[in-house]
Amino acid sequence: MREISNMSDEMRGTRTFDLGDGRWATFCVRDIRRHGIKELLRFEGVAMDETPIAVFQSGERIGTVPGDFDPMSIRPKSFLYEPRPGDFTRNEDGWHANRTLCPGDLEAVPGFTWYRGSQSADVAVGRSCEAE
Incomplete structure (x- = not known):
């Protein structure tokens, strides 16, 4: 689909x-x-694939979203983030998050899960990437 x-x-x-x-x-x-x-x-009789889809930002894999993720129909978990056209674009690799989305915006997306190896995840939980 x-x-x-x-x-x-x-x-x-x-x-x-x-x-x-x-x-x-x-x-x-x-x-x-x-x-x-x-x-x-x-x-309509169509079953959606539930497999998580990768999310990339600035060429780095930063996390995943559910297989039924639709950026224009999400209800954010925070009132500080309102989805805008262009926040997420889709291609064969997965979803690409606009570079203007900060960690707080991404965490407000229902079903978003940080990829453990991403620098953005380290920043989101308050760890400095330089300290490692």
């Missing part, structure tokens, strides 16, 4: 997905935020 981005979806407030079996499904952004893409796709 992959998202098909087009200008008419942006104007109508909808998002279209290629379900991979020759079918497309279009959902209202409001419904995606309210119910989650996983639940809407389940209603």
